[in-house]
Amino acid sequence: MTKIAISNQKGGCGKTTTVMNLGAACSAKGRKVLLVDLDPQHHLSSWLGFEPDGNPTATELIYYAVARQPIAYDNYIRHSKTERLDFIPSSALLSGMLGIIAQDSNSAEVLSRIFDDEYFSKYDYIFFDCQTALDLLVTNVLKCCDKLLIPVQADVLSYEGVEQMIDTFIKVKNDPDIRKYILGMLVTMYVTNTKHSAQIYEALKDSYGKLVFEQYISFRTEAKNAVGYNKSCVSDKNSTVGMQYSEIANLIMEVCENETI
Ligand SMILES: Nc1ncnc2c1ncn2[C@@H]1O[C@H](COP(=O)(O)OP(=O)(O)O)[C@@H](O)[C@H]1O
Ligand SMILES: [Mg+2]
Numbered sequence: 001m002t003k004i005a006i007s008n009q010k011g012g013c014g015k016t017t018t019v020m021n022l023g024a025a026c027s028a029k030g031r032k033v034l035l036v037d038l039d040p041q042h043h044l045s046s047w048l049g050f051e052p053d054g055n056p057t058a059t060e061l062i063y064y065a066v067a068r069q070p071i072a073y074d075n076y077i078r079h080s081k082t083e084r085l086d087f088i089p090s091s092a093l094l095s096g097m098l099g100i101i102a103q104d105s106n107s108a109e110v111l112s113r114i115f116d117d118e119y120f121s122k123y124d125y126i127f128f129d130c131q132t133a134l135d136l137l138v139t140n141v142l143k144c145c146d147k148l149l150i151p152v153q154a155d156v157l158s159y160e161g162v163e164q165m166i167d168t169f170i171k172v173k174n175d176p177d178i179r180k181y182i183l184g185m186l187v188t189m190y191v192t193n194t195k196h197s198a199q200i201y202e203a204l205k206d207s208y209g210k211l212v213f214e215q216y217i218s219f220r221t222e223a224k225n226a227v228g229y230n231k232s233c234v235s236d237k238n239s240t241v242g243m244q245y246s247e248i249a250n251l252i253m254e255v256c257e258n259e260t261i
Contacts, residue, residue: 002256003115003126004183005145010161011132013153014188016043017223019129021242022149024232025249027084031124034077037090038141039131045089048080049230057091065114066104073119082230086123094137101136108172111140125256134168142172147256149183152204154190154197154216159204179211183252187216215247 006019019035027033037044038058045057055075064071076088101110120126128141142148150165152158162185170178185208190197197216205212217223223241226233233242 001121001123001126002147003128003145004147004149004252005128005130005141006149006151007128007130007138007141008150008152008158008161008165009132009134009138010153010158013158014151014186014217015132016047016129018149018151018186018188018217018245019044019127020047020226021232021234021245022249022252023085023125023127024083024234025242025246026125026253028234028246029249029253031253032122033085034120034123034126035085035087036126036128037088038094038137039090039129040092040095041131042090042092042094044129045087047227047230048078048085048087048089049082050078050087050089052091053078057089057094059091059094059097061088061114062094062097062110063100065110066100071114071117073117080230083232083235098136101140107136108140108143112144115144134164139168139172142169146181147183147252148181149252150185151188151217152185152200154187154200154219156200159200162204162208182211183255184211184213186213186248189219190216191219213248213251215244215251217241217244217248 006015008015023033023035061076077086078089079086101107104110130138130141148169150162152162170176173181185204187201218240220241222233222239233239234245236242
């Protein structure tokens with residue numbers, strides 16, 4: 001089982017879109033996938049068609065983990081009706097858990113405690129959708145994950161945030177050799193008919209070399225439209241974005257599955 005964080009403190013760079021589509025792509029290739037929504041704005045949960053159902057969410061999961069209460073994990077898992085994906089939904093109250101996590105005697109590892117549980121070994125991949133921040137909740141995800149993928153929108157502002165993200169990651173892992181954890185930087189919303197995206201892509205390559213995926217994700221309206229159908233782009237055989245995410249999923253599976261053999 002591999003835990004993958006999809007994180008960048010820049011908003012709107014394609015984190016949620018990447019979680020949904022990589023999850024769907026790995027699932028389409030026969031892997032058992034869990035998506036964990038850790039953004040109080042719960043866009044991923046909404047995309048998956050989630051509506052509050054009386055069962056607990058990621059908010060309660062963290063609350064009980066800090067309280068050192070026994071957790072019935074089955075109650076937290078939902079099954080998408082439209083995709084072959086399991087997920088743990090988020091709620092707006094998740095933002096209130098920051099203060100709760102901070103009170104834990106081992107506040108850096110609350111999520112590690114949860115997801116190291118034997119229960120989760122039935123999954124091949126767990127993808128974490130992080131909120132747009134580098135706060136204690138996100139650093140908990142970074143600590144807990146085996147791998148990190150950083151989506152970078154093909155614009156200048158998001159490119160600048162990557163350095164800070166990497167610095168934080170080094171501190172969290174307490175290991176200067178972070179290459180073994182980084183799956184790559186994925187350039188998203190790439191626009192082919194202007195030079196701008198190409199310039200950002202090249203600048204990123206100059207700075208980070210092989211850490212940048214050759215395959216980028218194009219800017220296409222189908223990525224936005226998929227949300228309304230509660231579907232991934234991967235499930236649409238004609239979707240360019242779907243095919244691109246499938247390609248990235250192949251690379252990820254190659255890395256993760258060859259390491260564990
Ligand atoms: N490849 C793409 N082409 C066009 N729009 C995209 C693409 N990827 C994401 N978007 C849109 O950009 C916005 C931000 O993406 P999102 O995945 O929600 O980012 P984040 O989770 O980092 O805030 C959303 O409206 C989403 O539908
Ligand atoms: Mg998001």
